[in-house]
Amino acid sequence: MNDAAPQNHDISRRSVLWTAGAAAGAGIGAGALGTGSASAAERTGRAEQAGVQEAPAPKRQGQSMIGVPFQRRSTVRVGLIGLGNRGGSMIDLYLAVPGVRVVALCDPVKAKTEAAAAKVTAAGQPAPAVYVHGDHDYEQLLKRGDIDFVHIATPWDSHFEITRAALLNGVHAGVECPASMRLDQLWELVDLSERTRRHCMQLENCCYGRNEMRVLRMAHAGKFGELLHGAGAYIHDLRGLMFDPKYYEGPWRRLWHTRLRGDLYPTHGFGPVANYMDVNRGDRVVSIVSVGSPALGLAEYRQANMPAGDPSFKESYIESDRTISLVQTAKGRVIRLEHDVSTPHPYSRINSLGGTKGLFEDYPERIYLEPDQHDDNWGDFSKYADWDHWLWKEHANPPGGHGGMDYMLVFRLMQCMRLGLVPDFDVYDAATWSAPVPLSHLSVKAGGAPQRIPDFTRGDWHRSRPGVDSEKPAQA
Template sequence: MKYNRRNFLKNATVLSGSMAVLPALSGTAQGNVLQARQETGRPQQVNMCGYAAPKLETVRIGFIGLGMRGPGAVTRMARIEGVEIKALCDKDASRAAKAQEILEKQGLPKAREYSGDEGWKAMVADESLDLVYICTPWELHTPMAIYAMQHGKHVACEVPIAVTVDECWALVETSEQTKKHCMMLENCCYDFFEMLTLNMARNGLFGELIHAEGAYIHDLVELNFSKEGYADMWRLKMNASRNGSLYPTHGLGPIAQCMNINRGDKMDYLVSMSTNDFMMGNIAATRAGEDPFYRPFVGKHYRGNMNTTLIHTAKGKTMMVQHDVTSPRPYSRIHLVSGTKGIASKYPAPERIAFGHEWLPKAELDALYTKYTPPLIKHVGEVAKQVGGHGGMDFVMDWRLIDCLRNGLPLDQDVYDGALWSCVFPLSEQSVNQRSQSLDVPDFTRGAWQRNQPVNLTLEGGATTGVRKEGQS
């Protein structure tokens, strides 16, 4: 793969002319090492880690993408006080109209609807919005996010927030230039055990963290091949054209926070390896024999069924991230953190913690939950379980985002996190293509990781945002 930022900016027609042309990333003669951005001599414009935007009494939101993830996001945001849902946009007009029923059920005013291929541009340009919430196919995330920031809107975007290194840099520089938040919606950072282990790590219970593991192991074969699944079969097409860790952030985000990546340590280099495809090509051929619809998917170079990526940090620690969405296996994000004093592991169930050779009994694990569950979960966790969204973690994430915006607080996940966690996708692909050669990981903070502070686990200055009862406007 070639990372040419000039080509990206040329092709991304949604970008305004106000954005500076960015120098291309260079490589070694072997093409296997990406040069860190700070080596180009361009300094960080504004440090968005710890950046506090002006307070917003009411957060006016416009949603783009109302297929798989969008309606759930509208439902959750409709339950949060201080939120005004102003606009709903989807390529398919019927989906935008369908989402109006969510607002009607909650007793909220009707939002303006946008549709068609260019509807999202009109929504962003014409509506008075504070936040654009993006739930579209992956390749649209970066262009939409950049366009929104350039039009004065904060951005919350589904994962991954970018699919190339060029896009990652474009997001970083646009966020810094506009001073607009650009948060990747990595909901797994807000799951209950992940938040427990983050707080325990922060309090030193595991000692010095040495190694961590995350994954996205999820049998999505039927969904990826379903005609009623992802619009225009976009996710199957992605699996038929890219080979690496296509979806790393669910497993990577929580362990990166535990290890203070971008906030005291940084990813230094990675190596990645994929198996061959032993399943998807065969499935496509079988289905094509029964249904001509699947004939275009025959003979493609599907990604390897299992990808394993290893990351080495600047402080000599290691991380492992796995990706497998075809094998008939139980769901797992692994979520393992291991230190000099103890270890925590979420999958396979049940959740486990040990400070020696034996896992703690349930009573002692429950005691740790009582003592080390962070204030955010204690404050909104129970109502989050009632509202829902992957067991409540989606609602915790959305509530925290809105509360930070309304109180002028820094976000838990900034643009550097979104760019870094997402860039593992294209970097793993390049490593796989080059027989697992190691690649430098760009430092999107341009050295600020050495002084950035860890994610704030208190609610100081916030927790002023209420939750509407179901059906209550």
């Protein structure tokens, strides 16, 4: 699932792989679902409070995936698992990119799969294979042997297991946000990617937003001077959607508010700022401190809007209405992350970056750079359009939702696969951007105690290397 911006509420019901498992887990303690076993999570929290040094990384089982290109191919054969709000819309973008063939689809709701298959044939491609026999039929899809890349757009509970199965079957995996809710599973995805030599990518569309890519190029050109701080967020009033069975099929997303207290959805804000600061490409994030407000918003909304006797009244919400985290990097930079989906607020990802020469702030977009601006007057960011990334210069009016960033993500990823290029981000980024989910929970639960963020690159973060700020390939 990826809610990068407000969407039309009149959408068919969300695909729900493993919703039964999510519902069954509603009564399980938060620690048990946050970072593995409850005892392990508690031990980790106590160790961090006591000032214990970061545990050594698990021994590498394969070779680093940094700088590993895709195998060049004339046609990229794609499978999609999960065809609800997200997957059902993303299929249109794969069909819009040249050199891509959608060969297989999977969702336990047959009507969704049939509707997606009809899109494929309407686009002039052969009818795709469909997998509709229960929550685990994706295993058969991944065993086909003719899929190069799989897009995983299912509820969060299932992300890890499906991604794991893709890698073990030799399929490059792109997974919606977050990659996993547990730290041990993030490490396992790193190990699996290195062992199988298949890429595992967090499909973070916000990294391809026009503003984000413009700020990225300006930052790397030194326009902001030495970088000091940044901020990102997911602030989106989802109260109505979380109680709407026509939007999320089943209560899976709302139930996470009964389990964890930290930042459930950090990647939209974290990914772009990490790119600005070259995290895993010359800098790394080392620690996170999180605090959270009381959990009141969902219960108040339920009381005011849900009928008496609704099953949701059996739920006890513990997720902080507003979580604020401070992330420190090895170079001393500070990243502020915020999460709030249960109180009234206009949509915002904050998206700010500051340095010794000025800063940018989004929502609304504004800029203040020396010597261009002075006397406390914000500048017009549209005047910096010359700094747009080449993707946005070539695709000024991209199709699809979220302002075109979805298409940019798909186009660029498929381009890298067709031309045999190194992907813009990799499994180390996926693990890093998702790590605040369990670690912010531990920090909030421990009264704001700092938590160490693992170095998923195992020391390779020192290596300067390209990322989303890519050069236009010479090939078509």
